Amino acid sequence: MKIVIHWFRRDFRWEDNTALFKAVSGDIPVLPLFIFDRNILDKLEDKADKRVDFIHQQVSRLKADLEAKGSSMMVRYGKPLAIWKELVAEYDIETVYTNRDYEPYAQARDKAVYEFLKEKGIAFKGSKDHVIFEKEEVLKNDGKPYTVFTPYSRKWKARYESEPPIWSGDALEEGHFYKTKPLPFPSLQEMGFVATNTEFPPTTVQEELLRKYGELRDFPALAATSKLSVHFRFGTISIRKMAIQGAKYSTSWLNELIWRDFYQMILYHFPHVVENAFRAKYERIPWRTSEEDFQKWCDGMTGYPMVDAGMRELNETGLMHNRVRMVVASFLTKHLLLDWRWGEAYFARKLLDFELASNNGGWQWASGSGCDAAPYFRVFNPTTQLTKFDKELKYVKKWVPEYGTAAYPPPMVDHKEARLRAIDTYKKALANE
Numbered sequence: 001m002k003i004v005i006h007w008f009r010r011d012f013r014w015e016d017n018t019a020l021f022k023a024v025s026g027d028i029p030v031l032p033l034f035i036f037d038r039n040i041l042d043k044l045e046d047k048a049d050k051r052v053d054f055i056h057q058q059v060s061r062l063k064a065d066l067e068a069k070g071s072s073m074m075v076r077y078g079k080p081l082a083i084w085k086e087l088v089a090e091y092d093i094e095t096v097y098t099n100r101d102y103e104p105y106a107q108a109r110d111k112a113v114y115e116f117l118k119e120k121g122i123a124f125k126g127s128k129d130h131v132i133f134e135k136e137e138v139l140k141n142d143g144k145p146y147t148v149f150t151p152y153s154r155k156w157k158a159r160y161e162s163e164p165p166i167w168s169g170d171a172l173e174e175g176h177f178y179k180t181k182p183l184p185f186p187s188l189q190e191m192g193f194v195a196t197n198t199e200f201p202p203t204t205v206q207e208e209l210l211r212k213y214g215e216l217r218d219f220p221a222l223a224a225t226s227k228l229s230v231h232f233r234f235g236t237i238s239i240r241k242m243a244i245q246g247a248k249y250s251t252s253w254l255n256e257l258i259w260r261d262f263y264q265m266i267l268y269h270f271p272h273v274v275e276n277a278f279r280a281k282y283e284r285i286p287w288r289t290s291e292e293d294f295q296k297w298c299d300g301m302t303g304y305p306m307v308d309a310g311m312r313e314l315n316e317t318g319l320m321h322n323r324v325r326m327v328v329a330s331f332l333t334k335h336l337l338l339d340w341r342w343g344e345a346y347f348a349r350k351l352l353d354f355e356l357a358s359n360n361g362g363w364q365w366a367s368g369s370g371c372d373a374a375p376y377f378r379v380f381n382p383t384t385q386l387t388k389f390d391k392e393l394k395y396v397k398k399w400v401p402e403y404g405t406a407a408y409p410p411p412m413v414d415h416k417e418a419r420l421r422a423i424d425t426y427k428k429a430l431a432n433e
């Protein structure tokens with residue numbers, strides 16, 4: 001029997017899944033596929049990885065939904081191109097549908113699969129799904145990509161108003177799936193991972209939170225952020241649905257989604273940012289290489305309570321409040337003069353919502369090396385940030401219970417001295433044209 005395949009990657013949902021809805025809208029039955037990609041998994045050092053556990057749970061849910069309808073989901077563990085070679089030998093595939101990903105590895109992976117399938121006469125069709133606007137959809141008047149957020153956001157909003165997002169339906173309800181007995185499903189243990197017993201955030205957000213989002217989102221002790229970032233990352237909710245819902249109540253909410261699109265666009269147009277500073281002259285900064293200082297930062301033992309609270313929250317939960325992310329990133333790059341790539345890599349290991357574009361964009365913004373970045377002479381004062389955003393120490397006391405006792409370490413650097421050192425170091429390095 002001829003089939004089409006929908007290849008799930010970062011779109012674990014039935015509702016408003018662009019490529020999946022296109023796949024199920026035809027006359028040929030659909031066999032959904034997910035590949036646990038060894039090119040990614042083999043690089044993960046922590047075998048109790050919360051993200052792998054999350055993905056495994058989502059794939060299990062989707063597979064169970066299909067099996068309730070007399071179908072199943074193909075789940076494979078291996079290297080994508082090798083698996084596609086196996087699938088082409090096993091099935092009569094007419095078309096492969098998937099949603100696009102803009103990360104360099106994903107682009108290279110998809111190019112290789114596209115070329116292989118083309119040789120076999122199989123169409124490979126990509127769709128836009130995890131962003132509102134992609135690639136060349138929001139450009140400057142001269143046709144070049146934006147590198148500054150504010151004008152980008154103006155053009156983005158104008159296009160959004162003239163071309164509001166279109167929702168597709170529920171593919172599970174409306175689709176025609178390939179009938180098959182339940183197919184094999186590799187366990188976490190078979191892939192070398194273990195369950196983490198993590199309690200993941202819900203996929204819903206309260207209207208009241210959206211109404212007060214702009215007013216309260218900077219205060220880490222409050223339950224004032226949606227915690228939906230992991231769901232945006234893995235596509236367990238629709239970005240279009242949340243943009244439409246959130247924009248009714250909060251411009252700040254919509255702005256955060258625009259930042260997300262902005263960083264995806266930067267990554268697509270300027271892939272050098274993965275390894276290097278967006279602005280080349282920032283490669284001249286002579287970063288310190290103190291492993292000891294870096295470890296104190298990682299462990300939340302810097303002597304600056306907001307920094308330490310943030311790092312401990314990250315280490316325990318895989319999450320960190322956005323305001324605090326800026327504070328800890330500024331502290332690493334400015335106070336400690338350690339390379340932003342060290343911090344970026346640590347976040348990539350630990351963050352449940354790790355997304356290359358946003359993580360890279362945020363770290364380069366904090367270090368001053370990125371597009372539309374904070375100027376190098378802007379150095380967050382972690383003590384002022386604490387007074388302003390956690391005055392009653394509720395957030396700090398939750399994650400740093402020994403704060404205020406003899407057990408808490410003194411500040412590892414003096415803010416005033418560290419600030420002057422950072423400004424002087426940057427100024428000298430950037431002056432050498």
